Amino acid sequence: MFSALRSISLRHKVIIGAAVVYLFMTATILGSYYTMRSLEEKISYLENVSKLEESVLEIRRFEKNYFLYADKDSLTTALYHLRRVEALLEANTPKIEALSSPQETTAFKASLTEYGRFLGQCSGPMIKEQPSAGQDVRGDCESSIRKTGNAMAQFAETVAKRKRDSIKETMKATVTLPLFGLIVVGCGLVAIGSFLFTKVTRSLRLLEIGTTRIAQGAFEPIESLPVERDIRNILMAFNSMALELQDREEQLVQSKKLASLGTMLAGVAHEVNNPLSNISSACEILLEELDECNKEFQRKFLKNVLEQVEKARTLILHLLEFSRTKELYMESVNLKEVVERTLDLLSSEKPEDVRVMVQIDPKLHVSVDRRKIEQAFTNLISNAFQAIDGEGEVIIRALAKGDGTVKIRVSDSGKGIPEEDLPQIFDPFFTTKDVGKGTGLGLFITHDIVLRHKGTIQVKSSPEKGTTFSIRLPGAELS
Numbered sequence: 001m002f003s004a005l006r007s008i009s010l011r012h013k014v015i016i017g018a019a020v021v022y023l024f025m026t027a028t029i030l031g032s033y034y035t036m037r038s039l040e041e042k043i044s045y046l047e048n049v050s051k052l053e054e055s056v057l058e059i060r061r062f063e064k065n066y067f068l069y070a071d072k073d074s075l076t077t078a079l080y081h082l083r084r085v086e087a088l089l090e091a092n093t094p095k096i097e098a099l100s101s102p103q104e105t106t107a108f109k110a111s112l113t114e115y116g117r118f119l120g121q122c123s124g125p126m127i128k129e130q131p132s133a134g135q136d137v138r139g140d141c142e143s144s145i146r147k148t149g150n151a152m153a154q155f156a157e158t159v160a161k162r163k164r165d166s167i168k169e170t171m172k173a174t175v176t177l178p179l180f181g182l183i184v185v186g187c188g189l190v191a192i193g194s195f196l197f198t199k200v201t202r203s204l205r206l207l208e209i210g211t212t213r214i215a216q217g218a219f220e221p222i223e224s225l226p227v228e229r230d231i232r233n234i235l236m237a238f239n240s241m242a243l244e245l246q247d248r249e250e251q252l253v254q255s256k257k258l259a260s261l262g263t264m265l266a267g268v269a270h271e272v273n274n275p276l277s278n279i280s281s282a283c284e285i286l287l288e289e290l291d292e293c294n295k296e297f298q299r300k301f302l303k304n305v306l307e308q309v310e311k312a313r314t315l316i317l318h319l320l321e322f323s324r325t326k327e328l329y330m331e332s333v334n335l336k337e338v339v340e341r342t343l344d345l346l347s348s349e350k351p352e353d354v355r356v357m358v359q360i361d362p363k364l365h366v367s368v369d370r371r372k373i374e375q376a377f378t379n380l381i382s383n384a385f386q387a388i389d390g391e392g393e394v395i396i397r398a399l400a401k402g403d404g405t406v407k408i409r410v411s412d413s414g415k416g417i418p419e420e421d422l423p424q425i426f427d428p429f430f431t432t433k434d435v436g437k438g439t440g441l442g443l444f445i446t447h448d449i450v451l452r453h454k455g456t457i458q459v460k461s462s463p464e465k466g467t468t469f470s471i472r473l474p475g476a477e478l479s
Helices: 002-006 010-069 072-091 093-099 102-128 133-215 229-259 261-288 295-323 335-345 370-387 419-424 442-452
Strands: 330-334 354-359 364-369 392-400 405-412 456-462 466-474 476-478
Touching: 010 072, 010 093, 010 133, 072 093, 072 102, 093 102, 093 133, 102 133, 133 229, 261 295, 330 335, 330 370, 335 354, 335 364, 335 370, 335 392, 364 370, 364 466, 370 392, 370 405, 370 442, 370 466, 392 476, 419 456, 442 456
Parallel strands: 354 392
Antiparallel strands: 330 364, 364 476, 392 405, 405 466, 456 466
16 A cells, blocks of 8 residues: 555645645534534534523512512512523523433422422412411421522533533634644645655756766666655656767767767778888888897887887887777776876876875775776876976875865966966867877877766866866765
8 A cells, every 4th residue: 555655746746635634624624614603503502501590589689579579579589580490491501401401300390399399388378377386387388498499500500510511611612623633734735735845856966966966977767766656757758868878978979989080090091101200211221230230220210210110119018908898897996096097107207396196085986997097097197297397296085075075176376377278178089299209199088088978077177277177976985
């Protein structure tokens, strides 16, 4: 049941929640209407009960006047109110029994009959004025009448009190029920609003993170999808878009590679032709002077041949590295250890006057292909060393972000890159170095490595102020 409920779309959940709130509001209104009608009936019935109580009290009042002043009119009035009480009791017997009990009501009826009989008995002696016997009869009648009257008054007061208490309870319910309904409805609306806010805000946050990653070049789908069908469909459509963009990005990279093939071939021809020309010239000189030149002369030209061969070999290795499309071997590596290992490999290239600072948390790990990332760091750090003339510094920083990525910066205080050259800095065979000092493939290969790791690389530079390469990679964690 709960799994079926969780799979319901957000729209249906909101409709169900609103329907529940509406039904509860309707029930509250109907309950309030019922209590108000009940209160109206009880107040109407209280009038009859009050008349009953009032008539009993009037009987007692005129009863006293009759015994105090021997007033025949008081007796007549008392009998009138007695008949009135009997009529009210006859008309409202079921309701009075509900406020007391059938036995108490029957006893009250008997009291009324007996009270009337006693009044009739007492009227003879009072009127005939028999001095001795009359006084005794009067005393007995008065005692019986007072006793019966007290019982009648007590019953009437009890019934009236119970009715008033019942009205108070109904009035309390009339006030409490709408208040309770208002609180419950308010809580329901707050719950629905909180639910909407949480679900929608969380989904929008996921979309924001996803679009930010796409803007950074990381076409990663959203993994933690909500169970609500409509929101899930939106995020699944976003994931499809991200995967499609990833495929198109890979196709675009391949297209760029093909588009730059002509430039590469021209560059390769130029770069390979130079060492081959030097080798050819050196070999011709050696052949011409083979019998006459000394060993030192021969060693010099042979060393030159080896240097040119190594230059051509480096160029071919870079081309092979660029052409390879094998899968990356991803593993969790300690980023600081990778950078320090790269610096050890480049220790022979580091100028003596250049200071290197590594500001990386030793607990920071990132999921990468170790060999590829070392190659990317090698290219960046080597370029930083070559960009500095004299004293300077190279700073390598890394900071883990809250979205699971790491931002790496390689900064140098070198001569910088002219602004007009920045858009071409990652193009193949483009270099700002002096002739013979670079192939122009290092940054191009570094850019390709970062993209294959679903990361991004950017460069900022100012002439004579230095250059900073910023890399953002996914899969970072502190452990």
